[in-house]
Amino acid sequence: MEKVALLIEFKAGRVKKANFGMATLVRRSGKAMCAFVVNDSAAEAQAALEPYGVQQVVAIRSGGPGAAWDPARWARAIAAAMDRFGITQLVGLTTPQGRDLLPRIAAQLDAPLIMDCLEVDLDRQMVKTSRYSGKTVATIRLSGRHFIYGLRGNAVEAQKAPVAAERLSFDDTPGGDGGFEVLETRSDGGEALNLAEADVIISGGRGMKSGENFRLLFDCARLINGAAVGASRVAVDLGWVPYRMQVGQTGVKVNPKVYIACGISGSVQHFAGMKSSGMIIALNTDPNAAILAHCDYYAVADLFDVLPELKRQLTASMSSAE
Amino acid sequence: MSLFKIYVCVKHVPDSAATITVLGSDRIDANVTFLINPYDEHALTEAARIRQQHAPAEVVAVCLGPSAAENTLRSAMAMGADRSILVVTPQDHDSIFTARALKSAIAQDGEPGIILTGKEAIDTEGMQTLFRLAANFGLPAATNVVKLQLQDAAALVECEKESGAVDVIRMGLPCVVGAGKGLNTPRYPTFPEIVKSRKKEVKKIDVAALGIARPASRVEIIELKPAVENRAPRALTGSAAEIARQIAAILKEEARVI
Incomplete structure (x- = not known):
């Protein structure tokens, strides 16, 4: 039976939640699934992925000197594992890690790859993805001997279908470094949830008036499980918040269940990064702001009045849930 | 000392607005404003900076696109x-073909000291041409580069990952660098520079002259549709407290996120 491999992504030793939607997508195709785990715990992957129908976990060891994380070495090891296990279709996530790994694997195999897929048809090698700043949706056919897909975060809702999985391992033969060496990975302590994977995003724009006022957004986000704070380009360009918080054409493209835009007028470029959100709620004092015509709920109101009230409401609903 | 050649691959894309x-x-109606892909501007700005530090050096912009892409090269x-090289083609190509064409055009022109380009194009958002180009040359590559430093025969780069983390990577030269937004602030040209650019060379090569066989691997657009928006905006009214209460209720009952 044809097997499809999932490229599993970890964060701080745990399987990221976004992998479960990816497993659900492959399980629904009726094909057998094999999860690739590189230099991380296959036991943790097995425990996390069995509930989602993954029958096989392959622990890939990408050795050699140097760092545990090395996208060039990992890509070579994954391509070798595909060869070893007879895998022709590989599905990964369109996360920063996926953006670094999937194109390297595709380049090495000279295989077609589509990133940021909204839908994937594994029988016909067809995908849907957005093109031209989210203004169009393209149906694309891939041809070749291998097929690689990068799924957009939250594109498929995870659904449980428990099975028992077996564990295999694959040790890649360390080759030369190919003139590429990861010296170190540095974190500036940004432990915050990655925007692209957040269920709820509360974003601020020009209407926030200062970086200090983003505290109002963080206060609300803390009270919602899986919520992150984003920003419009204006807020980033004014130096209020760092670039990594920017949602839009030249920032992060997000796909949360709910996107709450506070003081954001809603430029075409901002929409390019968030228009596929499940629900959009907008707060703006300007009744003519473009975003009010392209959302699900809006209030023409001052965010400085509404957000403290929302914080109170969320606190109350949190304590009543306990 | 031989000339250090810095190639910058640019794409002619529709204005995001x-x-x-x-x-x-x-396909789309191409009768709209096209411009240089924004991430490629960061690559060009960086190339101009490297040229100063690495004299004698030259910066060559390379593009695969229609004749109108000459504007983007200007x-x-x-x-x-x-100077620049335009590989003229009447049609759109996928990244597999594009990377072969760019490789062929660069290899015909000279030996690259380093190749820069944007981390992705804003129209097709493929995020992969730079890696394919690197593989075609057998060179190392890094994407979303926010810091670049050349030392002797190596490039020291910092690549931004999620949540503000960065990878510090050393690549042997030549290599391929995918510029991220954090790399620099694009330096927009002055009027005299624009005038001067009109006199610079754009070498045109017909794509057929590169003799690239149709790759067995490819991606094709089967259908392109305008993105439909089926949102019907509903107003939330009342006092700030009432609006907040309604939002909380929507998050709880309709969206089920709290």
């Missing part, structure tokens, strides 16, 4: 490229 109209079922030259 343009209204996109789908023609037939698989912009690239106004931003600092010394």
Whole structure:
């Protein structure tokens, strides 16, 4: 039976939640699934992925000197594992890690790859993805001997279908470094949830008036499980918040269940990064702001009045849930 | 000392603010404003900086696109490229073919000291051409580069990952660098630079002259549709407290996120 491999992504030793939607997508195709785990715990992957129908976990060891994380070495090891296990279709996530790994694997195999897929048809090698700043949706056919897909975060809702999985391992033969060496990975302590994977995003724009006022957004986000704070380009360009918080054409493209835009007028470029959100709620004092015509709920109101009230409401609903 | 050649691959893309109209079922009306891909501007700005530190050096902009892409190359030259190469093609190509064409055009022109380009194009958002180009040359590559430093025969780069983390990577030269937004602030040209760019060379090569066989691997657009928006905005009214209460209720009952 044809097997499809999932490229599993970890964060701080745990399987990221976004992998479960990816497993659900492959399980629904009726094909057998094999999860690739590189230099991380296959036991943790097995425990996390069995509930989602993954029958096989392959622990890939990408050795050699140097760092545990090395996208060039990992890509070579994954391509070798595909060869070893007879895998022709590989599905990964369109996360920063996926953006670094999937194109390297595709380049090495000279295989077609589509990133940021909204839908994937594994029988016909067809995908849907957005093109031209989210203004169009393209149906694309891939041809070749291998097929690689990068799924957009939250594109498929995870659904449980428990099975028992077996564990295999694959040790890649360390080759030369190919003139590429990861010296170190540095974190500036940004432990915050990655925007692209957040269920709820509360974003601020020009209407926030200062970086200090983003505290109002963080206060609300803390009270919602899986919520992150984003920003419009204006807020980033004014130096209020760092670039990594920017949602839009030249920032992060997000796909949360709910996107709450506070003081954001809603430029075409901002929409390019968030228009596929499940629900959009907008707060703006300007009744003519473009975003009010392209959302699900809006209030023409001052965010400085509404957000403290929302914080109170969320606190109350949190304590009543306990 | 031999000339250090810095190649910058640029793409001619529709302005992100343009209204996109789908023609037939698989292409867009190209009668809109096109410009240089924004991430490629960061690559060009960096190339101009490297040229100063690495003299004698030249910056060559390379593009696969229609004849009209000459405008994009003029912009690239106004931003600092010394000359440019346009591989003229009447049609759109996927990244597999594009990377073969760019490799062939660069290899015909000279030996690259380093190749820069944007981390992705804003129209097709493929995020992969730079890696394919690197593989075609057998060179190392890094993407979303926010810091670049050349030392002897190596490039020291910092690549931004999620949540503010960065990878510090050393690549042997030549290598391929995918510019991220954090790399620099694009330096927009002055009027004299724009005038000067009109006199710089754009070498045109017909794509057929590169003799690239149709790759067995490819991606094709089967259908292109305008993105439909089926949102019907509903107003939340009342006092700030009432609006907040309604939002909380929507998050709880309709969206089920709290």
